[in-house]
Amino acid sequence: MKGRVINLNGGVYKVLLEDGSIIDVKARGKLRAEKVYEANTKSLSKKKTPTIVKSSPKVGDIVVIENDMIDHFEPRKNSLIRPDIANVDQIILVFATKEPDFSYYLLDLFVINIVKNNITPVIVITKIDKLTDSELKELKGNMKYYEELGYKVFYVNNKSGEGREDVLSCLPDKISILSGQTGAGKSSLVNTLIPGFTLRTQEISDALGRGKHTTREISLYQFMGGLLGDTPGFSKLEAALLGLTKDDLNDLFIEFKGHKCRFSDCNHLENSKDCGVREAVKNGEILKSRYESYVKLYNELKNK
């Protein structure tokens, strides 16, 4: 029997089987103990140090079940650490306009982390009702830059449902995972997309005597022929923790390759000579905040 892990909680895996039924199973002991080299992350750094990961299956994995236990899982198409998930088609980055404050730096950090894993990000800006018309216009102006990089950007008001159809348009038949800071509006967005959803999860929480429902673990929900995943989110994200190195940055800021520098190993910092990237920042071809994110990350990573 084969299926996909849609939830993992206290060693119990919820597996969606090919026939559409869902079962609870555990993994065989050897799966939890072993450590393996993961080969599928695109190594962008010059040093090819494979990441060592626990070989236990995680949410998103295709697992093979024998004698009511997970025997093994199939090779992964991709694998992320934050959120800890395998085989995703797209990560939907949920960013609020306010509460928590919108941060271009955090957005860039999330985006390059996803790009590093060969996944295309979708950006959803929530809480658009908290901005004035002119503030929203300015934000949209800046976000055009990300659209030109090839990333979809949508705007949502979870209170009114505005923008729902736009987000729905990218979901059919895909495995989509919501990611972003705590409080950004991920769970609210699930409820916007799947009306009545919170009600259902709250009913389950009530039945289990858990009080107000909070997202504690990753869960995938069947929706529009694909799967939609809510994640707990996190308040802080360290670049080094994501396995980024300063040598990765030049490739991950994908627009940099369109600009020629005098030296091939140019780091594009303040003192670099004939730097095409800095030139492009000056003439507005590269978004200033993107460049600032690059510099901040470079300086953070250079001592690692």
Ligand SMILES: Nc1nc2c(ncn2[C@@H]2O[C@H](COP(=O)(O)OP(=O)(O)O)[C@@H](O)[C@H]2O)c(=O)[nH]1
């Ligand atoms: N005004 C407004 N509030 C929102 C919106 N989306 C979410 N919120 C509120 O923001 C808070 C955090 O939302 P939640 O979905 O729990 O965030 P999560 O931690 O990312 O899952 C809640 O109080 C929501 O009611 C929105 O579009 N507009």
Ligand SMILES: [Mg+2]
């Ligand atoms: Mg949540």
Ligand SMILES: [Zn+2]
């Ligand atoms: Zn340069």
